[in-house]
Amino acid sequence: MPNLKDLKVRINSVKSTQKITSAMKMVAAAKLRRAQDAAEQARPYAKSMERMIVTLAGNVVPGSGPKLLSGTGKDESYLIVVATADRGLCGGFNSNIVRAARRKITELENAGKKVTLLTVGRKAKDQLRRTHSRLIVKSVENLARTTIGFEQADNIARELIHRFDEGEFDTCLMFYNRFQSAMTQIVTEQQLIPAKVPELSGDEDQSEASAKALYDYEPDEEGILSALLPRNVATQVFTALLENSASEHGARMTAMDSATRNAGEMIDKLTLTYNRTRQAYITKELIEIISGAEAL
């Protein structure tokens, strides 16, 4: 028969675990709201930036123009930015990104391309170091101490552009989680360099397109474009990081919610066992007393 004291200890320990997970869930929920706000606030800038790029890129002859837009003309080496969180305990959040990145690396390497990695977030580094340590050229950590600032995204973008100018890679891809809801995050692969120009669609964009030929440019199209493109890389990184942080908190919230629920179930089960055992002990003692009395 199980020991009553052991059971009591076990129940207490599960109870304190439950307290921790439910507290973490609350914290994640609060942070999620903040992260979503930040992502919302950053949207107008990204949108306007995209509109300008579309306007300008429409006027550039394919194959000419700045390298950040048209590429190096080669397709041999890739830099993959893998963005995860710094901390775990958020379900499959980190592993999903890393798995998608690994698949891409294998695919590219099988095709005979050269791949290098830049990791953002501690988990990406920890997980990729085991299998691809020689590919990692740089790791960035401690992004999400408070909220993500544009400066951090800007630093990463500068690093990328610097390496691109040095001719280290032809294409830059980024892996991160796009936030859909607290329950669902979608692992997204995004091409940062050369810049992908979004397709025009919808009525509003149609009118934009027709207006674009009429713009005056100062200094000139090339000048604006070469200033705008690095900025665009930074903006895209920033957007991705914000989405990622919202996803992280969403994933943690969901994970902690189910952990709390599991702990509750476990407590119920243990309590049941505890009570049954206690009764069994009492019954046993009673039997002993009665049979002792009968023997007299």
Add this chain to the structure above:
Amino acid sequence: MAETTQFELVSPERLVLSRDVEMVVIPGSEGYFGVLPRHAPMLTTLMPGVIDIHEGGSIVDRIFVAGGFAEVTEDRCTVLAEGATPLAEVDVSATEKSISDTKEVLKDTSDAVEQEKLQEKISNMEAMLAAKRLVG
């Protein structure tokens, strides 16, 4: 009220300002220019400088921007700023201290990317101070 144009000032982190204005003066890279309603459409880069918002013939708001881009259409003017600070909130002594601090850091860095970044930061802050002094 006179005809207005929809003015939007956005920084990467948030929408700083969105309002209807009568005229706004913007520090374009080729010189300051004023935007009134029905301005010809244009795209331009910005230099570090001050955006002035005019209403009823006088300036109602002055905002320092550290560079960026502006898109002007007939009824709309969007400024993508790289950092926007209302001029009234610029703290001269704090900025001066920040400049000298950054210069110290710059001396100790050898990384080219990092150096370029700090250099930019210093020149932005210096432009901000210059703008503040000019207005007084």
